[in-house]
Amino acid sequence: MSNLLKVENLHVYYGSIHAIKGISFEVNEGEIVTLIGANGAGKSTTLNTVAGLLKPRSGSILLHDQSIAGVPADKIVSRGMALCPEGRRVFLQMSVKENLEMGGFTRPAAEIAESIEDVYQRFPRLKERYKQVAGTLSGGEQQMLAMGRALMSKPKLLMLDEPSMGLAPILVEQIFDIIKELHEAGTTILLVEQNAQMALSVADRAYVLETGNIVKEGPAPELLNDDAVKNAYLGD
């Protein structure tokens, strides 16, 4: 297995606040890797830095063995990475179809229609509502749209930031079923979740993040049975 993403000794600051304190992790091709941890542990900061929305102070980020540390987000998309951000952040005043078109912004116009059809096939709800503005969708539909939009760039690595946040349990199940399907279809996924139970049940490997440090890592099933993890994140 080869590294798709390799992060080494990453440090990120918000002004004078040291948010990420030298973490290292990797995502191999075909894996689902999850970063779990409490609120404020630095999970989203990590994803935003990898995606290019934040600049690291130091450390290296390699995608396909090429450095992307400090490269702005809009230049990274075409290299095969997409981030489905926390809070979905779909374009509320644009239609479902337009949101998907934006997802394919970096791709040739001729391929867009086909990719939109692919997304509709995976998310039939979106097809029913393709003309509606995204602001009128329910939370679950917006999450599907955000994921569909991220898939439009045909990413090798899909990063999902809290896809289950704020959703009803039945929708959480649905979203995780979709994550599994995407994985089976060959997409490599880096998943950030507060819902550690769900995240660990779909992931191959996991990293536990605590106030900017990785405190534990290993195969997901192992962490699911780890006493310390159970006590801290699985609520029993």
Add this chain to the structure above:
Amino acid sequence: MIRVSFLSNLINGISLGSVYAIIALGYTMVYGIAKMLNFAHGDVIMIGAYISFCVTQYLGLPAWVSILASMLVCTLLGMTIERLAYKPLRSAPSLAVLITAIGMSYFLQNVAQLIWGANPKSFNSVVAMEPLRLFGGQLIITDEAIVTVLTCVVIMICLTLFTEKTKMGKAMRAVSEDKGAAQLMGINVNMTISVTFAIGSALAAIAGVLLCSTYPALMPTTGSMPGIKAFTAAVFGGIGSIPGAMLGGILLGVIEIFGKSYISTELGDAIVFAILIILLLVKPTGLLGKKVNEKV
């Protein structure tokens, strides 16, 4: 007779309002995308009018060449202002950007004064057609009014098609909603903002030429009052909304002319602003402004 004078006022109002609308589009597009009030926008109009004046007056070239030259200069000017003055402040507090914009406004006025002097120049109308005479010559619609209104309609249609149908236009809407998310799509936010300034400034050039064709006294402060009025129009219609800027501009022009004709010439502007205040008390987002509630 009363009816004819009413019609005549209405047409003048719509014509003046069309100029406000074209200027307001520049304000509203820049606000929508960069979340800043570009108070130098009114002065770009003035520069546009001067460029057109120089090209026809000193170079003796036809009016349409002067309009193209004016659009070209203003486009470059707008992009340069954005690049040099506003872009470095992109993450600064909005007050700093506002003050910079006001400073830029005075800077442009002073540069114009340095180059062209403070005395008004007499601007020759770029339109040379016969006015339209209706009701046996009682109602005269000037050729400037006709061209201004038509131009405004064409601009509105083109801009709507641009933002709704083109990739760049959609990218602009995406950036105006969420810069970070737009960047994650691969959209170059800086480039998009630059294009927005370019379009707004090209429209300002057209507005300047039309404005001075109707009101021919051109001086360094020519752009400031129409600029403020157009800004008001943009807020009136709902800042950030393109149809809002159009509607706000035209309504403002009509209210202003009616106020001046039927109530008081001196109070014309006061009436305009009083109506704005009342409207904002009732509907703080302006006529077509939307407040989108995020679903959780």
